[in-house]
Amino acid sequence: MTIKSILPGLIGTAALIYTLTFAAAQEYLIALLAFALGFIWLLLEIKRLKPPATLFFLFFVGLAIIGCVQDGPVLLMLLGLSSTLAAWDLSRFQSRATLDGEIEMTAGFEERHLRRLAIVAGAGFLLALLPLLATLPMNFVVLAVVLLVTMSVLRRAFLTLRQTTPEEVD
Amino acid sequence: MTSALRLLLGLIFAVILVGVATLHRSVLALAIPLLAYVFAALLRRPEALALDVRREVTPDYAPQGAPITIRLTITNQGAAIDELAVQDVLPEGVRQIDGQAAMVTFLDPHDQVELEYTIAAHRGAYDTYEVEVAARDFMSFFERPASYRTTPQLIVHPHYPKLERIKIRPPQTRGFAGPIGARQGGSGVDFWGVREYQSGDPQRQINWKLAARPDQKLYTNIFEQERVADVGIILDARQRVDVVTTSGSLFEHSVHAAAALAENFLEDGNRVSLVIYGSGMGRVFPGYGRHQRERILKALSRARPGINYALENLASLPTRFFPAKSQIVLVSPLSPDDIPVIIRMRALGYAVMVISPDPISYEAALYQDFSSPAYHLAFAERDFMLRQIRRSGAQVLNWRVDQPLQTAVREILTRQPPIIHVQGGAWA
Numbered sequence: 001m002t003i004k005s006i007l008p009g010l011i012g013t014a015a016l017i018y019t020l021t022f023a024a025a026q027e028y029l030i031a032l033l034a035f036a037l038g039f040i041w042l043l044l045e046i047k048r049l050k051p052p053a054t055l056f057f058l059f060f061v062g063l064a065i066i067g068c069v070q071d072g073p074v075l076l077m078l079l080g081l082s083s084t085l086a087a088w089d090l091s092r093f094q095s096r097a098t099l100d101g102e103i104e105m106t107a108g109f110e111e112r113h114l115r116r117l118a119i120v121a122g123a124g125f126l127l128a129l130l131p132l133l134a135t136l137p138m139n140f141v142v143l144a145v146v147l148l149v150t151m152s153v154l155r156r157a158f159l160t161l162r163q164t165t166p167e168e169v170d
Numbered sequence: 171m172t173s174a175l176r177l178l179l180g181l182i183f184a185v186i187l188v189g190v191a192t193l194h195r196s197v198l199a200l201a202i203p204l205l206a207y208v209f210a211a212l213l214r215r216p217e218a219l220a221l222d223v224r225r226e227v228t229p230d231y232a233p234q235g236a237p238i239t240i241r242l243t244i245t246n247q248g249a250a251i252d253e254l255a256v257q258d259v260l261p262e263g264v265r266q267i268d269g270q271a272a273m274v275t276f277l278d279p280h281d282q283v284e285l286e287y288t289i290a291a292h293r294g295a296y297d298t299y300e301v302e303v304a305a306r307d308f309m310s311f312f313e314r315p316a317s318y319r320t321t322p323q324l325i326v327h328p329h330y331p332k333l334e335r336i337k338i339r340p341p342q343t344r345g346f347a348g349p350i351g352a353r354q355g356g357s358g359v360d361f362w363g364v365r366e367y368q369s370g371d372p373q374r375q376i377n378w379k380l381a382a383r384p385d386q387k388l389y390t391n392i393f394e395q396e397r398v399a400d401v402g403i404i405l406d407a408r409q410r411v412d413v414v415t416t417s418g419s420l421f422e423h424s425v426h427a428a429a430a431l432a433e434n435f436l437e438d439g440n441r442v443s444l445v446i447y448g449s450g451m452g453r454v455f456p457g458y459g460r461h462q463r464e465r466i467l468k469a470l471s472r473a474r475p476g477i478n479y480a481l482e483n484l485a486s487l488p489t490r491f492f493p494a495k496s497q498i499v500l501v502s503p504l505s506p507d508d509i510p511v512i513i514r515m516r517a518l519g520y521a522v523m524v525i526s527p528d529p530i531s532y533e534a535a536l537y538q539d540f541s542s543p544a545y546h547l548a549f550a551e552r553d554f555m556l557r558q559i560r561r562s563g564a565q566v567l568n569w570r571v572d573q574p575l576q577t578a579v580r581e582i583l584t585r586q587p588p589i590i591h592v593q594g595g596a597w598a
């Protein structure tokens with residue numbers, strides 16, 4: 001299995017999930033949009049035309065949010081989101097590792113990345129299922145405070161991780 | 171922190187805000203896979219790089235245009251690197267012809283990766299090379315770039331054509347056998363004179379025509395000794411006489427000519443020295459043979475036209491650097507104020523040969539302009555200048571660089587130079 005075969009599969013899976021989900025909810029316009037953009041992204045990836053993968057990723061995340069807000073099947077939305085996230089990562093990986101149209105990677109590098117991505121995506125999906133399966137009674141205010149604190153901590157943590165200047169070594 | 175990470179963080183915040191605003195637990199759950207992704211990148215963030223970079227250049231001394239193999243070995247002496255992008259930066263004047271000079275890979279501790287590719291380079295000395303690396307986590311959210319400098323030396327010397335033997339005749343020669351007439355009698359090929367017969371002289375050298383005289387004395391033919399000589403090559407590297415066009419520069423032709431001449435004279439066993447006169451005065455002291463050729467080619471590899479106001483004309487040439495009455499070969503496009511210097515060299519007793527790449531025809535060829543009044547005027551001026559130099563007794567080759575040097579040399583310089591008699595003795 002290589003990126004060339006997995007990436008189209010992931011894009012196809014995400015586009016299909018959102019198309020069918022929104023079609024079932026009779027949101028035909030959104031379904032059509034999901035199908036069309038998924039098809040375009042797939043085509044650009046197959047032809048290696050350097051697609052704006054980030055835009056497609058944001059669109060599909062937006063679809064996942066809309067689906068959840070409209071009380072759509074959360075499991076499918078999570079699956080679609082995980083597929084989109086993995087597709088976005090692989091698209092970026094492919095563009096990083098490609099120089100002048102040719103992949104210039106060492107042997108085993110691709111498999112290693114796929115393995116790690118599978119672990120992270122799978123773990124994220126399962127972790128996201130937990131709060132949906134276990135119901136905890138919680139005051140909304142407490143919940144909002146917890147979330148805002150989490151966001152603040154995250155922000156501070158990443159402000160300390162600014163990119164360093166290039167090192168020059170003789 | 172890359173822009174992709176910033177985007178993802180912004181997305182996580184947006185999802186959480188929407189979840190809180192709409193009071194939908196499922197929307198909040200969408201943030202979890204994104205958070206998991208970010209935390210995985212955080213855990214695999216690259217640490218400070220500890221890479222050992224070694225470069226091998228084979229061969230490290232090559233003629234211009236010859237293929238040269240570069241092997242770059244990178245060893246990881248630090249923590250594991252999920253993704254390492256390596257780009258070997260080619261110096262100016264070098265072009266890649268085969269292999270790969272860039273790579274993306276992973277490196278565990280003590281692992282090693284090799285890049286091998288082939289280049290061709292212009293004439294020059296290449297001392298410093300840079301390798302740009304970037305270590306990233308496997309999602310490329312964190313990047314740690316670094317630049318490594320390696321210093322194996324590569325010298326690319328000018329390629330030069332093989333010339334036919336150039337006949338020179340300096341007033342003074344050295345004590346070793348060679349191809350140049352020494353103006354002394356002894357063993358040789360060219361007839362020099364006669365002397366009285368002495369017992370032990372070979373019979374075949376007896377001059378029987380003189381022996382037929384009534385005085386009944388015998389005379390022996392003697393021949394001119396052939397020896398090696400001192401040859402000083404001066405390469406004019408003044409920027410003001412150089413002509414630079416889109417297709418190259420006249421100076422490159424001068425360098426190739428100097429290399430070909432040095433090879434030619436050294437092959438005959440002569441002692442050859444070199445002065446590169448331009449932004450400074452580069453010198454290669456006189457020497458013989460293969461090692462001297464390498465020294466001269468290395469000096470020519472580094473030669474560049476330059477400006478030095480103290481060396482604007484040839485008057486500052488250190489003629490004392492050249493042994494008295496030796497052969498001087500000046501490779502220069504020439505300018506009118508060089509004429510007195512050449513005449514002075516002749517007056518000091520040097521035999522002078524001028525190989526002058528023609529700047530007029532070189533520039534005219536660029537514009538295909540051989541019929542304009544400006545071209546004819548410039549041509550006439552140059553012709554007049556060269557005649558003045560020839561009148562001083564110097565050999566002059568006006569070399570149109572579109573013509574191979576071998577052809578130009580064969581037509582003019584492979585004939586014996588004329589002996590010009592002046593008051594007080596014979597000069598050549």
